[in-house]
Amino acid sequence: xxxxxxxxxxxxxxxxxxxxxxxxxxxxxxxxxxxxxxxxxxxxxxxxxxxxxxxxxxxxxxxxxxxxxxxxxxxxxxxxxxxxxxxxxxxxxxxxxxxxxxxxxxxxxxxxxxxxxxxxxxxxxxxxxxxxxxxxxxxxxxxxxxxxxxxxxxxxxxxxxxxxxxxxxxxxxxxxxxxxxxxxxxxxxxxxxxxxxxxxxxxxxxxxxxxxxxxxxxxxxxxxxxxxxxxxxxxxxxxxxxxxxxxxxxxxxxxxxxxxxxxxxxxxxxxxxxxxxxxxxxxxxxxxxxxxxxxxxxxxxxxxxxxxxxxxxxxxxxxxxxxxxxxxxxxxxxxxxxxxxxxxxxxxxxxxxxxxxxxxxxxxxxxxxxxxxxxxxxxxxxxxxxxxxxxxxxxxxxxxxxxxxxxxxxxxxxxxxxxxxxxxxxxxxxxxxxxxxxxxxxxxxxxxxxxxxxxxxxxxxxxxxxxxxxxxxxxxxxxxxxxxxxxxxxxxxxxxxxxxxxxxxxxxxxxxxxxxxxxxxxxxxxxxxxxxxxxxxxxxxxxxxxxxxxxxxxxxxxxxxxxxxxxxxxxxxxxxxxxxxxxxxxxxxxxxxxx
Amino acid sequence: xxxxxxxxxxxxxxxxxxxxxxxxxxxxxxxxxxxxxxxxxxxxxxxxxxxxxxxxxxxxxxxxxxxxxxxxxxxxxxxxxxxxxxxxxxxxxxxxxxxxxxxxxxxxxxxxxxxxxxxxxxxxxxxxxxxxxxxxxxxxxxxxxxxxxxxxxxxxxx
Numbered sequence: 001x002x003x004x005x006x007x008x009x010x011x012x013x014x015x016x017x018x019x020x021x022x023x024x025x026x027x028x029x030x031x032x033x034x035x036x037x038x039x040x041x042x043x044x045x046x047x048x049x050x051x052x053x054x055x056x057x058x059x060x061x062x063x064x065x066x067x068x069x070x071x072x073x074x075x076x077x078x079x080x081x082x083x084x085x086x087x088x089x090x091x092x093x094x095x096x097x098x099x100x101x102x103x104x105x106x107x108x109x110x111x112x113x114x115x116x117x118x119x120x121x122x123x124x125x126x127x128x129x130x131x132x133x134x135x136x137x138x139x140x141x142x143x144x145x146x147x148x149x150x151x152x153x154x155x156x157x158x159x160x161x162x163x164x165x166x167x168x169x170x171x172x173x174x175x176x177x178x179x180x181x182x183x184x185x186x187x188x189x190x191x192x193x194x195x196x197x198x199x200x201x202x203x204x205x206x207x208x209x210x211x212x213x214x215x216x217x218x219x220x221x222x223x224x225x226x227x228x229x230x231x232x233x234x235x236x237x238x239x240x241x242x243x244x245x246x247x248x249x250x251x252x253x254x255x256x257x258x259x260x261x262x263x264x265x266x267x268x269x270x271x272x273x274x275x276x277x278x279x280x281x282x283x284x285x286x287x288x289x290x291x292x293x294x295x296x297x298x299x300x301x302x303x304x305x306x307x308x309x310x311x312x313x314x315x316x317x318x319x320x321x322x323x324x325x326x327x328x329x330x331x332x333x334x335x336x337x338x339x340x341x342x343x344x345x346x347x348x349x350x351x352x353x354x355x356x357x358x359x360x361x362x363x364x365x366x367x368x369x370x371x372x373x374x375x376x377x378x379x380x381x382x383x384x385x386x387x388x389x390x391x392x393x394x395x396x397x398x399x400x401x402x403x404x405x406x407x408x409x410x411x412x413x414x415x416x417x418x419x420x421x422x423x424x425x426x427x428x429x430x431x432x433x434x435x436x437x438x439x440x441x442x443x444x445x446x447x448x449x450x451x452x453x454x455x456x457x458x459x460x461x462x463x464x465x466x467x468x469x470x471x472x473x474x475x476x477x478x479x480x481x482x483x484x485x486x487x488x489x490x491x492x493x494x495x496x497x498x499x500x501x502x503x504x505x506x507x508x509x510x511x512x513x514x515x516x517x518x519x520x521x522x523x524x525x526x527x528x529x530x531x532x533x534x535x536x537x538x539x540x541x542x543x544x545x546x547x548x549x550x551x552x553x554x555x556x557x558x559x560x561x562x563x564x565x566x567x568x569x570x571x572x573x574x575x576x577x578x579x580x581x582x583x584x585x586x587x588x589x590x591x592x593x594x595x
Numbered sequence: 596x597x598x599x600x601x602x603x604x605x606x607x608x609x610x611x612x613x614x615x616x617x618x619x620x621x622x623x624x625x626x627x628x629x630x631x632x633x634x635x636x637x638x639x640x641x642x643x644x645x646x647x648x649x650x651x652x653x654x655x656x657x658x659x660x661x662x663x664x665x666x667x668x669x670x671x672x673x674x675x676x677x678x679x680x681x682x683x684x685x686x687x688x689x690x691x692x693x694x695x696x697x698x699x700x701x702x703x704x705x706x707x708x709x710x711x712x713x714x715x716x717x718x719x720x721x722x723x724x725x726x727x728x729x730x731x732x733x734x735x736x737x738x739x740x741x742x743x744x745x746x747x748x749x750x751x752x753x
Contacts, residue, residue, distance in 0.1 A: 067671035
């Protein structure tokens, strides 16, 4: 009996050992077999998964910290095909809540899953959280119904959303909608892999805002779990734009476009001392939250931001540059006399005044006050083409200003020796015809007159916030085309000329200098009849300029003249601007300074 | 009848003793194995639990980042220029006319200051100078000392 038991124990022990050895042998055999690598690869797919972490796109703020571009939570909806048991309910629910097409969803989710196929299928993305809340409550309700029914009806598939997954993600959002959209640009987020910024700062600083996406291996085995590397968000930008000044400028510009019947308009407000752009209003404007409507808002070749992307013949505002050049070169003085006979021949072509009249004896202040083409053409001939175009070059006309916004345009001007340049060009160019510039080129060039001869780089970036630290973007001088004396002399001349003509641009309590411009518009067969571009450039307070404003109304209908339609626009902007800038009237400010 | 060697018999353990010893040995081994397995299991469970917690915290962090971004943007929507203007109008405010504004001199007030969202970059941290004797190992100290002596005396090889 004892002997038998002993044998049985040995037999069972031997059998188990043999099984163990057999398993051990097979383990070694599998590990050494040619398929071992394949098994290891299959195993590795269950150990970890690769995940690309897209850093949060940096925010964009105005100069006072108001958010102009941020991010909001949104969701991607997809299905894990392994768990789908009721494609009809999924398709019907998504059609009802999210608005997807029933058949498209049904076709996608009713596909039986095969191990060769991807188990996850994306159905839609950028779904608002409110819709996800609805889906969540429907799923909860269906689960409750299924639990209640499970005890009664077995082997029956109750309606369910099994396999439906929603994954959170961030979407670009612009809280101010159209406000300053020409400066901000937009981020085309819909194609996540190729998403990037277009126009404005979104394009110019795309790399900085986007940060660097990081691809990480995430372990599914909790024992191998490591901390996912921290991916810093993209840098945030603080702009020089003042949201309230921008809103006011857009409001006033829109009002004057409507009242003048103009096709479009531009108004730029800049600090001449630093080159900081405080506001840049244009029409049309796009709501960057709906950037896919781009072609509706900008039909044809319409520039996204006319202030930097559209060149035009500016007309008499250009006389500021001609006079600055002549004064700086010592060719004329404010008191230099000129007898206006109403016509001057330049290169054998007669040049006449805007009213075709003769204004008799004038000095240079009178020439600017009455905006006499004949006088300025004479001034340019006295200066000579070489010096004249050299000054224009120094003022940056014909070159990109380098403003930190995507989409800047420039049109080089013709100089003697170029094909198409004739002697008469010198005469017409002197009063801003036959030469094209963008509003940003004009305001940058003329800002030298308002800033003691120094031309500052126009810019919208005030600071970069990266890794929790704020880096300032200091102002830069890009040229000194004229002397400080010339700048002050011309500023005084232009202030006096505005006062003497009782210009509609004058602002009560503040002494401003400025110049109107009315330009004919070139067409296919010469200049268009009864269509003009009306402009005005002005700055103040004259003794300590804090702002320079450039306005342009395209083809106003109520009056073709800059003095009638553009000057009041300038005035209204400045009247509001001084309040928003806390700039007291000259008398009070000078009194304060004396205390 | 077999006569057993009495001396040989005296050194043999009684069968129940041998069985008891084997049992005790087995129990000790079993307890040791169980203890080792228990320690291993506990450590593994703790590591797995920590891993899951890390995963959960990572998810929580991502969720908070998204929530903060959303809240920041929602606040901006609520306080946008258009919304604030509308609210001001509804509260009966209007923009002041220039002649209604009184400017007052406030000593020390320098006007609205630029917004600081984050502090400026901090200057590079100054390197803390620690005497080498605090960081050197004994062998390094000896080696350095020998080299120094060698330099002072003109070298051992001369």
